[in-house]
Amino acid sequence: GQPHPSFSNMDERPELKELQERVRTVKWHALGIQLDIENSTLDGIAIQFANNVDDCRRTMFSTWLSTMPSQKCTRRELLQALRSRAVAENHMADEYQKSFQKRTHSVPEVDSSDTKSAMITLNVLRSKHAELCRLLNGSEPTLLSLTAELYAKGIIGMDIKIDVRNKGGFSGADILLTHIQMKIEQSPEHLDIVQKALENEQFLDEIVKKMKKQ
Numbered sequence: 001g002q003p004h005p006s007f008s009n010m011d012e013r014p015e016l017k018e019l020q021e022r023v024r025t026v027k028w029h030a031l032g033i034q035l036d037i038e039n040s041t042l043d044g045i046a047i048q049f050a051n052n053v054d055d056c057r058r059t060m061f062s063t064w065l066s067t068m069p070s071q072k073c074t075r076r077e078l079l080q081a082l083r084s085r086a087v088a089e090n091h092m093a094d095e096y097q098k099s100f101q102k103r104t105h106s107v108p109e110v111d112s113s114d115t116k117s118a119m120i121t122l123n124v125l126r127s128k129h130a131e132l133c134r135l136l137n138g139s140e141p142t143l144l145s146l147t148a149e150l151y152a153k154g155i156i157g158m159d160i161k162i163d164v165r166n167k168g169g170f171s172g173a174d175i176l177l178t179h180i181q182m183k184i185e186q187s188p189e190h191l192d193i194v195q196k197a198l199e200n201e202q203f204l205d206e207i208v209k210k211m212k213k214q
Contacts, residue, residue: 009100010076017154019061022096023082025089028057034081035064036072075100099189118188121195125181129174136173142201143173149197150176155183155190 025031032042041063049055065073075096082093125132136143144165151161160179164172183190 010079010097011074013065013070013073014075014078016058016062016065019078020058021154022099023057023061023078023089023092025057025082025087025092026053027087027089028053028060030086031057031081031089032060032064034084034087035060035077036068037063118184118191121191122181122184125177125184129177132177133170133173136176137170140168143168143176146197146201147172147176149200150180150194153193153197155180155193155197 023031029042029046032045033039037060042060045056045059045063049059079093079097081087082089082096136146147156147161147164150156151158156164156176156179160175164176166172167175180194184194
């Protein structure tokens with residue numbers, strides 16, 4: 001069923017994947033305390049993962065999501081905790097909140113610089129589509145590592161990943177790039193992840209430079 005019009009997605013329970021991607025604070029212990037997780041539980045997590053920040057933070061979030069009653073396990077609660085004096089991750093909280101407000105507007109705001117730069121990148125991806133497919137067709141390792149990275153970052157699903165691997169070459173590249181374009185159209189905030197993934201493949205440097213210049 002559709003949420004009630006007055007229902008804000010700030011009052012929904014966040015996904016673990018989204019927290020891992022968007023709330024990359026090193027102050028996971030302080031944040032856990034603000035989210036009402038027992039100190040002893042947090043100490044146990046720190047020992048278990050030898051204070052590795054990524055693992056500790058992920059486990060703290062997963063504990064929060066699985067043990068808190070749903071009314072205390074919302075994006076709003078998390079934003080308050082991030083903005084608390086003990087954590088003081090105000091900028092991170094603002095960015096996280098913005099990404100959700102963007103998603104709730106079905107019509108992107110034209111003046112948003114994110115949307116503008118996403119449209120530019122989309123146009124480059126479209127106009128250079130065949131060229132990119134040829135580039136990737138000429139380098140199977142680049143195609144596969146780019147696919148793996150975009151899968152890890154949540155831009156493509158397992159089905160697309162398998163499809164790209166099975167088809168390979170020009171058709172595989174065509175599937176991958178078409179899906180990336182769709183993803184950026186749906187949510188401009190994915191643009192950064194896509195650009196970084198392309199930059200990681202030095203092979204595609206020239207294309208990215210063109211994307212940035214336009």
